[in-house]
Structure formats: C-alpha cells, structure tokens
Amino acid sequence: xxxxxxxxxxxxxxxxxxxxxxxxxxxxxxxxxxxxxxxxxxxxxxxxxxxxxxxxxxxxxxxxxxxxxxxxxxxxxxxxxxxxxxxxxxxxxxxxxxxxxxxxxxxxxxxxxxxxxxxxxxxxxxxxxxxxxxxxxxxxxxxxxxxxxxxxxxxxxxxxxxxxxxxxxxxxxxxxxxxxxxxxxxxxxxxxxxxxxxxxxxxxxxxxxxxxxxxxxxx
Numbered sequence: 001x002x003x004x005x006x007x008x009x010x011x012x013x014x015x016x017x018x019x020x021x022x023x024x025x026x027x028x029x030x031x032x033x034x035x036x037x038x039x040x041x042x043x044x045x046x047x048x049x050x051x052x053x054x055x056x057x058x059x060x061x062x063x064x065x066x067x068x069x070x071x072x073x074x075x076x077x078x079x080x081x082x083x084x085x086x087x088x089x090x091x092x093x094x095x096x097x098x099x100x101x102x103x104x105x106x107x108x109x110x111x112x113x114x115x116x117x118x119x120x121x122x123x124x125x126x127x128x129x130x131x132x133x134x135x136x137x138x139x140x141x142x143x144x145x146x147x148x149x150x151x152x153x154x155x156x157x158x159x160x161x162x163x164x165x166x167x168x169x170x171x172x173x174x175x176x177x178x179x180x181x182x183x184x185x186x187x188x189x190x191x192x193x194x195x196x197x198x199x200x201x202x203x204x205x206x207x208x209x210x211x212x213x214x215x216x217x218x219x
Contacts, residue, residue, distance in 0.1 A: 016077045018185070019193050023047040067129035068095045073108065073136075074184040078204060079197040087201065089192075090116035091183050092131075099124060102187055102208045104201060110138045114158055121162065123209070130165040143171060 012020040021029075027043040030036035074089045087104040090112065101120040105112040113136075121127050133139050135149070142150040149168050151159075159166060191208055198204040 015193070015195055018188050019076060019195060021193055022189060025189050025193055067126075068132070069093065069128040069130070070095055070132045070183075072134070072184050073113075074188070076104075076188050076192040077195055078104075078192065079195050080201075081199055082197070084195070087204075088112065089184070089187060090120075091187055092116070092120045093183050094124065094128065100183065100187075100212050102191060102212055103205055104208065106201065108138070110152065110154055113138045114154060117158060117162070123212075127162045127164050130167050132167045132169065134169045135171055139166070140168070 023044040024040065026047065027036070027040045030038075030043065069092055071092050073091060075086050076089050077084055077086050079085075087106060088108045090101075090103045090105065092101045093099065101123045103116050103119055105116070135143055137152075139152060139155050140149045141152050144150060147168055149166075151166065155166075191211060196204055196207060198207070
C-alpha cells in the first residue's frame with residue numbers, strides 16, 4: 001500500500017487534517033473501489049501499526065420521533081479545476097429519519113443560508129416543523145433571556161413564508177445539536193475524503209446530492 005501514489009495515506013499528506021482517512025473510511029474505499037473481501041478489523045490493525053490517530057467516539061443522541069431537524073455548517077477543502085479551495089458546507093438533518101441534506105457555497109453570507117433552507121425543503125419533500133440552530137449571526141440579531149432571540153429580518157421572513165419554528169442552543173453550547181455536530185464531521189469524512197476534484201461548484205453539489213440519496217449513516 002505504501003508504494004502506491006494513489007494510496008489514501010499518501011493522499012492524506014496533502015489533505016486538511018479533518019479530511020484525512022480514518023481506518024473505517026480506508027476500509028470502505030477498499031471495498032467500494034477495489035472489491036476488498038477482508039475484514040474491517042484487518043484494516044484497523046494495519047492502521048494502528050502505522051500509528052494513525054483514530055477518530056473520537058461520540059455518544060449517539062436519541063430523540064423522540066417527530067418533525068424535527070438540526071442545522072449546522074462547516075467548511076471543507078476541494079480541488080476546483082486543479083486548485084485547492086475552501087468551500088462552506090450547509091448541513092441539515094432530520095433527527096428521527098436521519099435523512100441528510102448537504103450543499104456547498106463559496107461564502108457563508110445570509111443569502112447562502114436562505115438558499116440552503118429552500119433547497120433542503122425541496123430535498124426532504126416537506127417543510128420541517130422545528131429546526132435547531134446555534135446562535136450564528138446570519139440567524140440571530142441579539143440573544144435575549146432564556147431561549148428567546150431577536151432574529152434577523154430576512155430569516156424571520158423565511159420562517160413566516162415556510163411556517164416553521166426555530167429553536168436555539170444555549171450560547172457556547174453547540175454540542176446541544178449533537179447529531180448535527182457529528183454530521184459535519186461525518187460529511188467531511190464521507191463526502192470530502194479524498195478531496196473532490198470538480199470543474200464547478202454546481203458539479204460538486206450534484207455529486208453531493210446523488211451521494212446523499214444513497215448514503216445512510218447510523219452514527
């Protein structure tokens with residue numbers, strides 16, 4: 001493996017730390033791309049021998065069935081026409097069905113946030129009843145007492161148009177959105193490892209949409 005320039009471990013030398021292969025991702029690629037028939041434990045043992053840091057474990061957040069969704073965003077690196085660039089990643093996930101929507105933008109301005117919501121509702125086939133957010137500035141104008149927030153005017157109009165409720169984490173408690181915090185990490189591993197090489201952002205988003213329709217995540 002170490003002599004192959006296409007080896008995931010060699011690719012990782014140029015990849016951002018959060019987009020490097022875990023043992024599980026290496027195993028998945030071996031199965032999907034090379035028809036590997038060995039066990040995942042074999043790959044994990046090999047990785048341990050190379051002293052590759054294993055990903056942290058997370059306790060799964062169990063939520064009651066209902067029409068609830070969690071939102072978060074992050075960033076990832078891609079190869080755009082051969083040049084490494086950073087894109088903003090919009091992530092939304094139904095907390096019970098765990099259906100995932102992912103879209104990338106070149107910026108994290110408010111119009112990207114609003115467009116992401118519109119596209120997510122189209123993808124889910126419905127408007128979700130309640131969406132949980134942290135206190136990002138494109139949504140929250142001012143933090144009031146308790147769970148109360150003064151929301152940005154454009155966001156208020158979006159909520160009014162689609163008739164959904166917003167729920168906010170306590171300040172500096174983004175971990176209260178457990179599944180989505182894990183989702184951002186998972187998306188980087190499953191969607192952006194290795195770094196996608198595309199000619200346009202539209203091409204990337206079509207790839208992400210197709211992958212999201214067939215990818216199931218149980219974590």
